[in-house]
Amino acid sequence: MGFVFYDLIFLAAFIVFVIIFLSTRKKNLERQGILYLYKTQLGVRFIDWFAEKFRPALRPLQYVVMTSGYLLMIAIVWLFSKSTYIYLTTSIAQFIKAPPIFPVIPYFPRLFGLESFLPPLYFTYFIIALAIVAVSHEFSHGIFARLYRFKIHSTGFAFLGPILGAFVEPDEKQMNKAKKLPQMVVLAAGTFANVIMALLFFGIFVLFFTAAFVPMGVKFSTYSLAEINVEDITIIGNSTVENYLEIEVPVDSVENVDALVLSPDGSSKTYFVGMESLQNSLDNGAPTIFAFEDTPAFKAQLRGAITEINGMETKGTEELGEVLQNFNPGDEVTIKTAILNPGQESVAENREYILELGENDGKAMLGIVFIPNGGSGFVGMVFDVFQKVKEPFTLYDSNIGEFGWFLYYLLWWIIVINFLVALFNMLPLGILDGGRFFYLTVWGITKSESVGKKAYKVAMWFILLLLVAMMAKWAFTFF
Numbered sequence: 001m002g003f004v005f006y007d008l009i010f011l012a013a014f015i016v017f018v019i020i021f022l023s024t025r026k027k028n029l030e031r032q033g034i035l036y037l038y039k040t041q042l043g044v045r046f047i048d049w050f051a052e053k054f055r056p057a058l059r060p061l062q063y064v065v066m067t068s069g070y071l072l073m074i075a076i077v078w079l080f081s082k083s084t085y086i087y088l089t090t091s092i093a094q095f096i097k098a099p100p101i102f103p104v105i106p107y108f109p110r111l112f113g114l115e116s117f118l119p120p121l122y123f124t125y126f127i128i129a130l131a132i133v134a135v136s137h138e139f140s141h142g143i144f145a146r147l148y149r150f151k152i153h154s155t156g157f158a159f160l161g162p163i164l165g166a167f168v169e170p171d172e173k174q175m176n177k178a179k180k181l182p183q184m185v186v187l188a189a190g191t192f193a194n195v196i197m198a199l200l201f202f203g204i205f206v207l208f209f210t211a212a213f214v215p216m217g218v219k220f221s222t223y224s225l226a227e228i229n230v231e232d233i234t235i236i237g238n239s240t241v242e243n244y245l246e247i248e249v250p251v252d253s254v255e256n257v258d259a260l261v262l263s264p265d266g267s268s269k270t271y272f273v274g275m276e277s278l279q280n281s282l283d284n285g286a287p288t289i290f291a292f293e294d295t296p297a298f299k300a301q302l303r304g305a306i307t308e309i310n311g312m313e314t315k316g317t318e319e320l321g322e323v324l325q326n327f328n329p330g331d332e333v334t335i336k337t338a339i340l341n342p343g344q345e346s347v348a349e350n351r352e353y354i355l356e357l358g359e360n361d362g363k364a365m366l367g368i369v370f371i372p373n374g375g376s377g378f379v380g381m382v383f384d385v386f387q388k389v390k391e392p393f394t395l396y397d398s399n400i401g402e403f404g405w406f407l408y409y410l411l412w413w414i415i416v417i418n419f420l421v422a423l424f425n426m427l428p429l430g431i432l433d434g435g436r437f438f439y440l441t442v443w444g445i446t447k448s449e450s451v452g453k454k455a456y457k458v459a460m461w462f463i464l465l466l467l468v469a470m471m472a473k474w475a476f477t478f479f
Contacts, residue, residue, distance in 0.1 A: 003122065003402075003406070004122070007122040007123050007124050008123075010123060010124055011106070011123040014123075014127065018159055018164075021038075022036060022038065022159065025038065028040060028156070034160060035158050035159070035160055035165075036158070036159045036160075037156055037157075037158050037159075037167065038156045038157045038158075038159070039154040039155075039156040039169070040154060040155060040156050041154060041155070042155055042156070043139065043142075043155040043168075044142075044152050044154070044155055046139075047139060047142040047143055047146055047152060047155075047168070048146055048152075050143050050146075051143050051144075051146035051147050052146075055147065058143070058144070058147050059147075062144065062147070062181075062185045064192075065144065065185050065188050065189050065192045066181070066184055066185050066188055068188060068191070068192045068195060069184065069187065069188030069191065069192070069426060069433075069434075069437055070441075072188075072191055072195070072422055072423055072425075072426040072434075073426040073427075073428065073434055073437065073438065075423060075426075076423040076424065076426050076427055076434075077427070077428070077463075079423070080427070080463065080466060081466065083100070084100075084466040084469065084470055087100050087470050087473065088469060088470065088473055096113075096114075097112070097113055097477070098112030098113065098114055099112075099471065099474050100470040100471065100473075100474055101467055101470065101471065104121070104126075104417060104420060105121075105126070105163075106121055106122060106123040106125075106126045107120075107121060107122070107123075108121060109121055119409045119412055119413075120409060121413060122409075124410075125409060125410050125413045126413070127164060128410060128414070129410070129413045129414045129417045129418075130163070130164055130165070130417065131164060131166075132197060132201075132414055132418070133194060133197070133414075133417055133418050133421050134164065134165050134166035135166050136193040136194060136196075136197045136418075137166070137190035137191070137193055137194055137421065137425075138155070138166045138167055138168040138190065139166075139168065139193070140189040140190050140192060140193030141168050141170070141186060141187075141189050141190045142155065142168035142170065143189070144185050144186045144189040145168070145170040145175070145186050147185075148178060148182040148185075148186070149174075150170045150171055150174045150175055150178070150182075150186070151170065151171040151174060152168060152169065152170055152171075153169045153170070153171060154168075154169045155167065155168050155169070156169075170186070180440045180443065180444050183436070183440055184437055184440050184441070187433045187434075187436055187437045187440075188426075188433065188437060190425065190433060191421070191422040191423075191425050191426055191433060192422075194418040194419070194421050194422035194425075195418070195419070195422045197414075197418045198414075198415050198418035198419045198422070201411055201414045201415050201418070202415050204411060205389070205408075205411040205412070205415060206389050208407060208408070208411065209389055209390060209408065211399075212398055212399050212400055212404045212407075212408075213390075213396040213397065213398055213399065213404065213408070214396065214397055214399065215315040215316055215391070215394045215395070215396055215397075216305075216307060216315060216338070216395050216396065216397040217304075217305035217306055217307035217314060217315065217337070217338055217394070217395035218305055218306045218307075218314050218315075218316060218317055218319075218320045218393060218394065218395065219305045219340075219392075219393050219394065219395050220297075220306070220368035220369065220370055220393065221368075221369055221370050221371035221393075222368070222369055222371065223292045223293070223295060223297050223298040223302075223367055223368060223369070224292065224293040224295050224297075224298070224367040224368065224369055225290045225291065225292060225293065225369065226271060226290070226291055226292075226293050227288050227289070227290055228247075228249050228271060228288060228289060228290075228291055229249070229287065229288055230281055230286060230287060230288060230289050231287070232249050232250060233247050233248070233249050234248050234249060234250065235247065235248040236278075239272055240299075241272060241298070241299065241301060243274060243275065244272040244273065244274055244275070244292070245272065245273055245274075245275050245278060246270060246271075246272055247270070247271050247272070247273055247278075247291065248269065248270050248271075249269065249271065269294070270294045271291035271292060271293060271294065272291060272292040272293075272294070272298060273289060273290075273291040273292070277289065293367060295358050295365070295366065295367020295368075296355045296356060296357055296358045296365075296366055296367055297355075297366045297367040297368045298367055299355070300353050300355040302335065302337065302353055302355075302366070302368070303337060303339060303351065304337030304338050304339040304340065304351060305337055305338045305340065305395035306320060306335060306336075306337055307336050307337060307338050307350075307395070308334075308335065308336040309323050309324070309327075309333050309334070309335050309336075310327075310333050310334055311334075312326070315394070316391060316393075316394050317370065317391075317393050317394070324357075324363075324364050324365070324366070325363075325364075327357055327364040328357070328364055329357055329358060329359035329362070329363070329364050329365075330356060330357065330359075331356070331357050331364060332354065332355070332356050332357075333354070333355065333356075333357060334352060334353070334354050335352070335353045335354075335355065336350060336351070336352050336353075337350070337351050337352075337353065338350055338351075338395060339351060340395070370393050372392060427463060428456060428459040428460060428463065429460055429463060430456075430460060435456065435460070438455070438456055438459055439452045439453065439455070439456040440452065442455040442456065
């Protein structure tokens with residue numbers, strides 16, 4: 001049945017639990033727009049105790065908290081601006097059909113076709129990660145509020161359907177009358193806690209991955225490609241490979257393919273291109289097109305992660321290269337691969353291929369390439385961090401079965417969602433912590449509250465303008 005079945009049962013059970021919980025506790029329930037707030041005194045004593053117990057340590061930490069607020073604000077504004085520039089000046093919107101801004105909700109990688117970039121986000125992962133994010137974020141607000149003797153009226157949970165949140169309600173009048181430093185520290189405390197939680201769980205992730213996972217194969221990105229001039233194509237014919245056309249071009253018209261051993265007699269080389277891709281290039285007048293080279297991997301339509309060649313294991317890219325050195329061009333080899341579940345690293349099936357190795361600079365070759373699976377903005381940053389721990393082109397296997405993958409993806413999302421919340425919350429927007437934080441900063445620098453308000457409005461409209469520009473370009477891709 002798969003984990004999705006159990007996840008949907010858990011989602012249904014959680015919704016029923018929320019309905020029963022809220023309907024039987026109406027005294028403590030308060031509605032604010034589409035949100036339902038369940039107010040209690042749960043955790044207030046803990047916040048008071050923690051603030052008093054660790055007051056000597058919290059005093060110097062307040063400056064670290066405020067500094068982290070500035071660093072996060074600078075980072076998110078820079079990332080947001082850079083991502084907007086890339087989105088507006090490149091054709092990325094044509095290839096990634098998901099909207100440039102969308103909420104992190106259960107199953108969004110599947111809903112928006114991002115399973116090749118992001119791991120699955122089941123409701124189970126989402127609700128556990130959200131609980132950790134919300135509780136640490138709000139309790140940190142409360143602890144630093146008590147550090148400055150601000151009264152805490154209540155704590156509780158916020159419900160938006162099955163989506164769970166948390167809140168700590170300090171005395172707003174006391175907050176607004178206080179000096180700017182205490183206000184800014186309390187505002188930045190939540191995002192600071194999220195950064196700490198992300199780093200903590202990243203350490204757990206590293207230890208867990210090292211102990212519970214072993215390499216078992218090599219994942220490649222695609223087959224070898226060449227850029228050719230469309231106008232120099234001499235022959236277009238049928239291919240033995242389904243959905244591809246066989247094309248021939250003169251050898252001197254091939255660009256950017258120095259690794260190819262070209263025939264000395266001036267004969268043509270054969271390449272393969274998707275029928276739709278070639279037709280689009282011809283219709284749009286594109287001068288060049290990328291086509292697959294005539295390689296063993298392409299002709300065999302090699303799929304999955306390479307685990308063995310003639311019985312010799314290939315657990316990593318270096319090991320794959322060493323194994324291939326044992327063969328000569330023209331040798332027939334048996335390659336075993338592991339086919340992965342869509343959007344996951346768990347093995348769905350194993351396959352076996354028999355093919356004849358090609359030649360590249362006198363050496364045996366398969367004709368595969370490795371393209372880093374990164375991205376721009378926050379996505380690129382996430383992949384850069386995780387690739388320090390887990391080799392991007394290596395297929396790993398869990399020593400503890402499916403449970404290992406469950407914990408792996410759970411830890412992954414706890415880390416990512418904590419960082420996302422920390423960054424996003426420091427955008428200079430009124431509904432976020434970063435809005436008032438930015439306003440107080442400008443007020444403090446200029447000594448003018450009116451200047452602070454105007455600067456805040458300019459920053460807010462700048463962010464909204466970037467958002468509208470990206471969404472507009474995304475919308476035009478459908479026309």
